[in-house]
Amino acid sequence: MVMYVIKVSLYGVIRLQAGISHFESTASTLSELKEKIPNVSRKEADDLIVLVNGTAVKKKYKFKDGDEVVFMSPAGGG
Amino acid sequence: MATNYGGYMGKVLRINLSTKEVSEYPFSDEERKLYIGGKTMAAKILSDHLTGNEKAFSEDNLLVITTGPMTGSGAPSSSRFNISTLSPLTGYITSSNCGGNFGYYLKKAGLDALVISGKCENPTWIEIQNDTVLFHEADDLWGLKTSETQEKLDEKLTMKNGRVRKNGKICIGPAGENQVLYASIISNERVSGRGGTGAVMGWMKLKAVCASGNKEVKVIEKEKMVKHTQKWFKYLRKHPLTGNQLPKMGTAGLVSAMQMKSILSTKNYQYGQYDKFEDISGEKLAEEYNIVNKGCLTCPIRCARTVEVNGKQVKGPELETLVLLGSGILNNDLKSILRWNYELDELGMDTISCANTLSYAMEANEKGLWDNGLVFSEIDDISKVFEDIAYARGIGAELALGSKRLAEKYGGKEFAINAKGMELAAYEPRKTVGLGLGYAVSNRGGCHLNGGYLVILEGLGLSIDPTTPRGKADLTMMFQDLMEMISATGQCLFTSYAFFPSPLMNHPNSWYTKLVNKILPYCGGVVRFINKFPEIAFFHLPVFHHTKAFELVTGMKMPFGNYLRAGERGYNLERIVNARFGVDESKDSLPKRLTDVPQDPNKPETKVPLETMKKVYYKARGWDEKGLPTKKTIERLKLDGDVRDKG
Numbered sequence: 065m066v067m068y069v070i071k072v073s074l075y076g077v078i079r080l081q082a083g084i085s086h087f088e089s090t091a092s093t094l095s096e097l098k099e100k101i102p103n104v105s106r107k108e109a110d111d112l113i114v115l116v117n118g119t120a121v122k123k124k125y126k127f128k129d130g131d132e133v134v135f136m137s138p139a140g141g142g
Numbered sequence: 143m144a145t146n147y148g149g150y151m152g153k154v155l156r157i158n159l160s161t162k163e164v165s166e167y168p169f170s171d172e173e174r175k176l177y178i179g180g181k182t183m184a185a186k187i188l189s190d191h192l193t194g195n196e197k198a199f200s201e202d203n204l205l206v207i208t209t210g211p212m213t214g215s216g217a218p219s220s221s222r223f224n225i226s227t228l229s230p231l232t233g234y235i236t237s238s239n240c241g242g243n244f245g246y247y248l249k250k251a252g253l254d255a256l257v258i259s260g261k262c263e264n265p266t267w268i269e270i271q272n273d274t275v276l277f278h279e280a281d282d283l284w285g286l287k288t289s290e291t292q293e294k295l296d297e298k299l300t301m302k303n304g305r306v307r308k309n310g311k312i313c314i315g316p317a318g319e320n321q322v323l324y325a326s327i328i329s330n331e332r333v334s335g336r337g338g339t340g341a342v343m344g345w346m347k348l349k350a351v352c353a354s355g356n357k358e359v360k361v362i363e364k365e366k367m368v369k370h371t372q373k374w375f376k377y378l379r380k381h382p383l384t385g386n387q388l389p390k391m392g393t394a395g396l397v398s399a400m401q402m403k404s405i406l407s408t409k410n411y412q413y414g415q416y417d418k419f420e421d422i423s424g425e426k427l428a429e430e431y432n433i434v435n436k437g438c439l440t441c442p443i444r445c446a447r448t449v450e451v452n453g454k455q456v457k458g459p460e461l462e463t464l465v466l467l468g469s470g471i472l473n474n475d476l477k478s479i480l481r482w483n484y485e486l487d488e489l490g491m492d493t494i495s496c497a498n499t500l501s502y503a504m505e506a507n508e509k510g511l512w513d514n515g516l517v518f519s520e521i522d523d524i525s526k527v528f529e530d531i532a533y534a535r536g537i538g539a540e541l542a543l544g545s546k547r548l549a550e551k552y553g554g555k556e557f558a559i560n561a562k563g564m565e566l567a568a569y570e571p572r573k574t575v576g577l578g579l580g581y582a583v584s585n586r587g588g589c590h591l592n593g594g595y596l597v598i599l600e601g602l603g604l605s606i607d608p609t610t611p612r613g614k615a616d617l618t619m620m621f622q623d624l625m626e627m628i629s630a631t632g633q634c635l636f637t638s639y640a641f642f643p644s645p646l647m648n649h650p651n652s653w654y655t656k657l658v659n660k661i662l663p664y665c666g667g668v669v670r671f672i673n674k675f676p677e678i679a680f681f682h683l684p685v686f687h688h689t690k691a692f693e694l695v696t697g698m699k700m701p702f703g704n705y706l707r708a709g710e711r712g713y714n715l716e717r718i719v720n721a722r723f724g725v726d727e728s729k730d731s732l733p734k735r736l737t738d739v740p741q742d743p744n745k746p747e748t749k750v751p752l753e754t755m756k757k758v759y760y761k762a763r764g765w766d767e768k769g770l771p772t773k774k775t776i777e778r779l780k781l782d783g784d785v786r787d788k789g
């Protein structure tokens with residue numbers, strides 16, 4: 065499988081937990097990338113809202129060159 | 143007039159500022175049962191006095207300050223009190239809920255509410271201690287900003303032993319004194335912000351009210367209530383919104399989520415996204431500026447932020463202020479927003495209306511309609527502009543009038559972002575159309591909370607289709623009624639967010655959350671049925687602790703269905719009073735930018751289909767095509783006594 069360098073941004077309380085706002089990582093699938101968020105377990109990562117290039121994607125999404133990923137904790141109420 | 147119910151002190155005080163007369167205002171147990179407290183109790187009092195001919199700045203107006211039966215009961219987030227009056231901004235009823243300590247101490251003084259009328263000859267402050275009401279000259283306080291006013295009042299309330307008597311206060315700043323139409327009232331650091339209650343207090347020449355006393359709130363089932371409260375605290379602490387997001391990031395935590403959902407009002411609601419959103423985000427606030435989170439009395443959520451401004455620890459900005467003074471005017475300097483937030487509280491001005499009036503003015507200038515020198519993203523002189531507004535100087539005297547009046551003078555009604563004259567909150571509604579409906583029909587004008595806060599289903603919480611009108615009218619009605627009642631009881635609306643079962647919030651990618659998101663818009667019929675016959679819910683819901691707590695405190699029967707019905711009654715009562723002042727279907731509107739211009743030019747559905755939703759909403763509410771409650775609805779809600787021809 066081809067690995068891509070993916071730009072990742074974190075938002076919401078998960079960012080406070082991870083202690084990092086943005087990072088780059090190599091992965092070929094979304095599932096793989098979920099394993100690589102600092103201080104965040106795979107189970108926790110599964111419950112994050114995921115956007116690739118600003119849109120929601122399927123769980124088994126395979127990356128393409130230049131993809132940018134957002135992981136965000138669910139947020140509401142203000 | 144004593145009461146047989148728990149939660150109430152059984153006494154409402156009428157204070158006439160012109161004559162300095164103080165008397166008991168009759169409010170019976172029968173009325174308590176129907177009108178509960180808070181904004182609904184205030185609406186009843188206003189309904190009994192207002193004919194439709196009064197003006198906000200006149201001796202015929204009333205400033206009604208109410209608590210609810212849950213205020214001071216020890217229930218979570220139950221320090222709230224409400225201020226209602228005829229709004230100088232809208233000309234209709236406004237109700238503004240505040241989390242400061244005044245409500246708690248008003249009850250300590252043995253009072254459920256104050257009904258203030260008339261006008262003082264000279265600046266005055268009022269001291270209430272148990273049964274004593276004293277009027278004091280306030281010449282030395284007049285002109286002071288709000289924190290200095292409160293400090294000075296504490297000096298005056300210092301006892302012989304050198305200790306300050308425990309008290310709760312409300313006061314106004316220079317903006318209220320100068321009758322800025324969106325002036326606020328401050329209690330501690332919390333704000334009764336919306337609708338210009340502070341301007342009415344300023345017109346009355348009433349600088350402040352302090353309350354203190356040693357009375358206790360009677361709880362009917364004390365032991366059971368203690369247990370229930372413990373369970374409730376635990377539930378709120380475990381819930382992802384009330385136990386995690388709000389305590390850790392406050393409402394500011396929504397900025398990024400709003401950006402992702404394209405509902406972050408940007409450049410006076412021209413867009414739903416801001417490329418520099420990270421600079422004004424809750425994450426940045428938490429990482430770089432928040433010192434500690436704070437809360438109102440008895441609140442486990444503690445959503446307030448503390449930041450440093452000019453070497454002082456002060457309250458941090460809420461989401462609305464971050465967005466409207468950030469992306470709203472294309473300003474990515476977070477530090478400036480922290481400072482302005484503090485300055486606006488000190489001057490006593492609503493940050494939402496002020497910011498939206500400012501962004502209207504910037505756009506009017508950009509479009510050549512009004513040469514006022516205000517430019518998007520140019521922020522150097524903004525502090526001075528705020529001072530000028532508060533002291534009604536130069537251009538500030540015009541900005542003090544709000545966006546609606548300015549658009550009538552200079553043009554640009556389509557981008558004067560208000561409903562019924564009150565400026566909208568920070569959520570850009572073209573991608574949360576249910577909230578768009580809520581803004582338009584809300585009794586107090588462009589308010590997200592009085593509007594039912596449907597954005598919590600349309601992207602911030604759940605993720606139902608945000609642009610379909612399907613199901614939105616019925617859901618809006620249900621959420622409006624629910625929030626109306628929570629507010630009436632004296633609790634914080636944020637407790638309602640735990641209504642959504644944790645698994646739905648915690649697992650947004652699960653099959654069941656996806657299913658709920660898919661089917662909810664199609665449940666309009668079911669929701670309509672519950673709205674129509676709420677009595678079928680004759681039980682307490684395990685995710686909604688409010689109803690049982692209400693029963694334990696007051697001794698009144700209050701299953702979920704009755705709770706909804708009481709909220710519906712309150713909502714309709716405000717509408718009935720507003721109708722006397724000319725509110726009807728034509729006033730339930732939004733600026734054309736939001737209803738006629740798609741946010742995304744390639745997606746025609748990204749605008750608020752207001753007329754379609756309004757028709758369904760009126761039907762759901764039992765209102766006629768003019769948007770007024772039908773005779774049948776009025777009878778069903780036992781509001782017959784509140785309907786009268788304009789006098």
Ligand code: SF4
Nearest residue numbers: 437438441443445634
């Ligand atoms: S949730 Fe926030 S606003 Fe509500 S009572 Fe608690 S601290 Fe106050």
